[in-house]
């Protein structure tokens with residue numbers, strides 16, 4: 001029974017549809033599972049509803065159609081498009097605070113935070129203030145902080161949008177590390193390399209085309 005519970009997906013979508021304008025759908029009939037230990041990409045052009053779908057998965061937005069089933073006790077962390085930290089706090093502190101919040105003592109939190117920073121290629125930046133980090137370093141710090149919370153589900157919005165290729169490649173390998181630690185990872189992205197690193201991809205460009213086709217058919 002216990003093993004069945006731990007292997008169940010963090011979130012399941014059943015026939016989900018949503019849109020903000022009456023009779024217009026960003027996507028419709030979307031069914032998907034988000035198992036722990038896997039990365040699912042959400043792709044589609046700008047405005048196709050990727051961030052909206054993440055909000056629905058997180059339970060912030062209620063879909064107009066369908067059901068969202070979240071496993072009991074699922075903990076969720078978001079990593080947003082724009083890295084947001086405390087300018088004068090160090091990188092190490094950003095991660096250590098998440099561990100202190102989980103109940104670790106100061107020494108254990110500092111040690112684990114340092115190990116996490118190393119995993120994310122930030123060992124040399126542990127004592128840098130957030131304001132001194134590059135865009136890529138700040139983005140990776142946000143991912144390290146999300147992992148420190150040991151969430152069941154991590155939602156990542158456009159992690160490589162403002163990064164050059166080298167930093168984007170590092171973030172992509174970090175996403176795989178997040179899933180390997182047992183979280184279900186859902187990443188909204190335009191980036192072909194990010195999507196190639198995913199176990200499955202929900203493509204909203206196809207969904208939008210279908211939804212618009214249906215609307216055109218219904219209202220010629």
Ligand SMILES: Nc1ncnc2c1ncn2[C@@H]1O[C@H](COP(=O)(O)OP(=O)(O)OP(=O)(O)O)[C@@H](O)[C@H]1O
Nearest residue numbers: 020026044045046047048049050051052053158188
């Ligand atoms: N709360 C809201 N109220 C009304 N319209 C909204 C709301 N949130 C999003 N939209 C609209 O829904 C559409 C999808 O937005 P969303 O941000 O989900 O797209 P996206 O695929 O993530 O885009 P991008 O790649 O540019 O971030 C857009 O046209 C947006 O303006």
